[in-house]
Amino acid sequence: DTAVSQTPKYLVTQMGNDKSIKCEQNLGHDTMYWYKQDSKKFLKIMFSYNNKELIINETVPNRFSPKSPDKAHLNLHINSLELGDSAVYFCASSQGPGQSYGYTFGSGTRLTVV
């Protein structure tokens, strides 16, 4: 019974395409996040939603658009994919912003743009 699940696990696509990654959590958490792990394994936050409301929006190209239809789901849509978008994208959730329990992460989506 996966706590934070992401689909797809792998995504290979051509430059210029539009793609979406989906994330769902069944932990009853209020806050969800998207992180990007680059080729050097560096993790950087992209977005955060609390109860469907955007609360963190880092300096990310506006080709990336998150959508949270309800507090259990946070999807990431990427337009006009570029080679530099190739990375592992992790979804995560926490009980609330600033909570000391830390995050629960999904297993990641490995995006390869060719």
Next chain:
Amino acid sequence: AQRVTQPEKLLSVFKGAPVELKCNYSYSGSPELFWYVQYSRQRLQLLLRHISRESIKGFTADLNKGETSFHLKKPFAQEEDSAMYYCALILGNTGKLIFGQGTTLQVKP
């Protein structure tokens, strides 16, 4: 500026040897720090939270505010400890988790 620094990209030890993965932070508020572990091609998992002062899988970490450090230690490394370890700092009420660059721990037989 808020920052987490893990100075070692790779730490290689033999099985049974002590391990210390270094983490230093820069934060003006009261820090809340974590260690996360990522086994090969798997999700990140929470290993330790400084506020709980627990020991997980033999690992401990103590917050040293004077030295602004939160080093991860284990007295006797096991091969299954080989993984990427991230130190992270949570920022106030935004819940933004800032990660260090990560340290790959390699435990040789």
